[in-house]
Amino acid sequence: MSMAHKPRFLIAALVFYAAVEGFSRIGLLNGYFMVIINESLIYVILAVSLNLINGITGQFSLGHMGFAAVGAYTSGAITTIAFRLSPDRPLDYSIFVLSLVAGGLLAALVGFLIGFPSLRLKGDYLGIVTLGFGEIIRTALNNMDFVGGPRGLLGIPKFSSFTLIFAAALISVIIIRNLVESSHGRAMLAVRENELAAELVGIDTTKYKVLAFSTGAFFAGIAGGLLAHLLQMAHPSQFGFMGSVLILIMVYAGGIGSLSGSILAAFVLTFLSQGLLLGIDALANATGLSIGSEWRMVIYSVLLILLMLFKTEGLMGTREFRLLRIPEEEK
Amino acid sequence: MSYIFNVQQIVNGLQLGSIYALIALGYTMVYGIVRLINFAHGDFYMLGAYAAYGAFYLFNSFISVKSGAFAFLILLAAMAAGGGIALLTNRFAYRPLRYKPKLSALITAIGVSMFLEYFFSALPMIGPSPRAFPEILPKKLYHIGGAAGAEISNYVIIDISVAAVLMTGLTLLIQKTALGKAMRAVSEDKDAARLMGIDIEKVIAWTFLIGGAFAGAAGLLAGLTYPRIQPYMGMMPGLKAFIAAVLGGIGNIPGAVLGAYIMGLAETFASAYNSLLGEGIAFAILILVLIIRPTGILGEKTADKI
Numbered sequence: 001m002s003m004a005h006k007p008r009f010l011i012a013a014l015v016f017y018a019a020v021e022g023f024s025r026i027g028l029l030n031g032y033f034m035v036i037i038n039e040s041l042i043y044v045i046l047a048v049s050l051n052l053i054n055g056i057t058g059q060f061s062l063g064h065m066g067f068a069a070v071g072a073y074t075s076g077a078i079t080t081i082a083f084r085l086s087p088d089r090p091l092d093y094s095i096f097v098l099s100l101v102a103g104g105l106l107a108a109l110v111g112f113l114i115g116f117p118s119l120r121l122k123g124d125y126l127g128i129v130t131l132g133f134g135e136i137i138r139t140a141l142n143n144m145d146f147v148g149g150p151r152g153l154l155g156i157p158k159f160s161s162f163t164l165i166f167a168a169a170l171i172s173v174i175i176i177r178n179l180v181e182s183s184h185g186r187a188m189l190a191v192r193e194n195e196l197a198a199e200l201v202g203i204d205t206t207k208y209k210v211l212a213f214s215t216g217a218f219f220a221g222i223a224g225g226l227l228a229h230l231l232q233m234a235h236p237s238q239f240g241f242m243g244s245v246l247i248l249i250m251v252y253a254g255g256i257g258s259l260s261g262s263i264l265a266a267f268v269l270t271f272l273s274q275g276l277l278l279g280i281d282a283l284a285n286a287t288g289l290s291i292g293s294e295w296r297m298v299i300y301s302v303l304l305i306l307l308m309l310f311k312t313e314g315l316m317g318t319r320e321f322r323l324l325r326i327p328e329e330e331k
Numbered sequence: 332m333s334y335i336f337n338v339q340q341i342v343n344g345l346q347l348g349s350i351y352a353l354i355a356l357g358y359t360m361v362y363g364i365v366r367l368i369n370f371a372h373g374d375f376y377m378l379g380a381y382a383a384y385g386a387f388y389l390f391n392s393f394i395s396v397k398s399g400a401f402a403f404l405i406l407l408a409a410m411a412a413g414g415g416i417a418l419l420t421n422r423f424a425y426r427p428l429r430y431k432p433k434l435s436a437l438i439t440a441i442g443v444s445m446f447l448e449y450f451f452s453a454l455p456m457i458g459p460s461p462r463a464f465p466e467i468l469p470k471k472l473y474h475i476g477g478a479a480g481a482e483i484s485n486y487v488i489i490d491i492s493v494a495a496v497l498m499t500g501l502t503l504l505i506q507k508t509a510l511g512k513a514m515r516a517v518s519e520d521k522d523a524a525r526l527m528g529i530d531i532e533k534v535i536a537w538t539f540l541i542g543g544a545f546a547g548a549a550g551l552l553a554g555l556t557y558p559r560i561q562p563y564m565g566m567m568p569g570l571k572a573f574i575a576a577v578l579g580g581i582g583n584i585p586g587a588v589l590g591a592y593i594m595g596l597a598e599t600f601a602s603a604y605n606s607l608l609g610e611g612i613a614f615a616i617l618i619l620v621l622i623i624r625p626t627g628i629l630g631e632k633t634a635d636k637i
Contacts, residue, residue, distance in 0.1 A: 060434070121621055123433070124368050128577065129621050131570070132614035139614075143607045241566070245441055252438045294453035301445035305424055308439040312431045 111217020373569015413547020580630025
């Protein structure tokens with residue numbers, strides 16, 4: 001709605017795109033950097049979509065990577081089969097986009113099913129059930145031979161470019177932002193603040209919880225598809241409990257309920273994680289000691305604990321970047 | 332069917348269930364008192380296993396006879412390690428967040444769990460690769476019940492009896508002592524308990540100490556039974572024990588034990604039938620229980636307060 005009036009966010013996003021694309025063309029950003037930026041953007045989609053479930057609607061999902069797995073395997077399988085059917089003809093991007101949407105839709109269906117326990121369960125219990133669903137998806141993938149089983153799905157064509165990933169992330173953020181700012185989003189916030197009161201003022205809480213789960217799952221499925229076509233593989237171990245926890249950390253570190261926080265945290269934590277890896281390598285080379293890469297995760301987890309202890313509300317709290325806000329007079 | 336539901340599988344299931352029960356008790360006690368899913372609990376179990384490993388080689392250098400007393404010392408070391416780390420975790424990570432939103436404590440718990448796992452795999456003297464757990468006591472095999480019977484090792488008897496003794500001790504502690512009474516009071520109503528002059532933080536610290544010590548003991552028993560230990564070993568048993576606690580009714584102590592034995596048996600039978608089923612059964616049980624009876628088997632139904 002407001003995008004037509006003052007597309008500040010769109011302009012800022014396009015400036016970012018032009019800068020990254022430009023720097024990469026003239027060689028200021030090497031391939032390694034581009035991979036990190038691409039991963040950050042995929043994590044933006046994952047974190048923002050999880051924030052819709054956990055932050056905006058106040059449900060508690062611990063199995064977000066399970067949805068991403070559904071998307072990754074579905075779209076990966078579609079393009080791989082299409083590639084095998086016509087190995088001579090170069091594939092066009094429409095198949096890729098279709099496969100992404102198919103992955104997203106299947107993930108949304110799974111999210112719809114997982115949304116149902118949320119009608120009876122709250123808080124920790126719901127978290128554990130979603131964790132269980134995530135683990136069941138991972139176990140199932142490990143045992144499905146036609147998608148590689150424990151070897152993973154290999155040989156996925158490389159389709160995910162910076163431009164495509166960027167476009168997907170931008171569209172996801174705008175759709176979720178507009179959803180949050182719409183009357184549906186207000187209803188979701190009401191469910192978070194007080195479910196009983198929301199029901200008493202006539203909000204169909206069941207509908208909004210299931211809507212949050214299936215929308216969040218849809219975008220997670222898209223992100224999974226992008227990841228599979230970036231890494232050219234999908235493996236059950238990518239989509240386990242730890243993967244879901246990393247997304248959850250982004251949502252909480254950024255600030256629960258703040259989409260800007262999720263975007264910021266997705267970039268900060270992805271870069272931090274790579275930066276720690278490089279730092280440890282450099283330290284090991286400089287001192288000649290053998291320092292295991294596990295120290296990266298040790299530092300990462302200590303930072304997480306310190307963040308929770310000293311800045312419990314996350315980096316952004318519930319605030320949003322001004323760019324992402326829809327000004328009052330335009331609503 | 333007969334070769335799945337045979338005596339051997341029941342024995343194996345009870346053995347696994349005993350280990351789950353010791354872990355599940357800590358989960359359920361902590362949840363009952365501070366309403367926190369302590370994700371790091373599985374790592375207290377891992378620490379118990381490593382402490383037992385270290386204690387074995389330490390004691391082995393000056394005690395040559397592998398006797399019951401020797402094993403008992405190692406058990407104490409494992410329990411001290413599990414209890415000690417639980418106390419420290421509570422003091423430095425959970426206590427400052429006691430009156431903050433509950434989910435931030437949960438994220439902190441996940442952080443502590445990650446920290447313990449990666450810190451131990453980063454330490455050069457422990458490292459990420461699995462280690463063979465030593466035979467603390469000489470293993471003996473007994474055959475029972477004729478041709479259709481089962482092989483039972485003395486380890487099975489040790490696992491089940493250590494679990495039984497500790498669980499009996501806990502029941503006595505909770506039912507008969509002042510500390511147990513305070514624990515029950517705090518889990519019933521924290522504010523009322525505080526008004527009655529109960530030092531809540533002290534009760535919480537004791538709860539973590541006991542829960543951690545039980546997890547440490549479970550770590551030793553697991554090392555003995557499945558002699559391969561590694562820094563990430565706590566994750567899955569931790570989750571499954573938690574599910575056992577939910578199955579029995581979280582916060583309910585007999586429920587945790589019941590849930591753990593059901594889980595141990597179900598997992599053993601399911602694995603004998605199909606390995607995929609064995610991996611997934613815990614989560615399938617969990618989802619069924621929570622959909623059909625969210626409060627668990629022995630949990631009481633509570634109405635939402637408005």
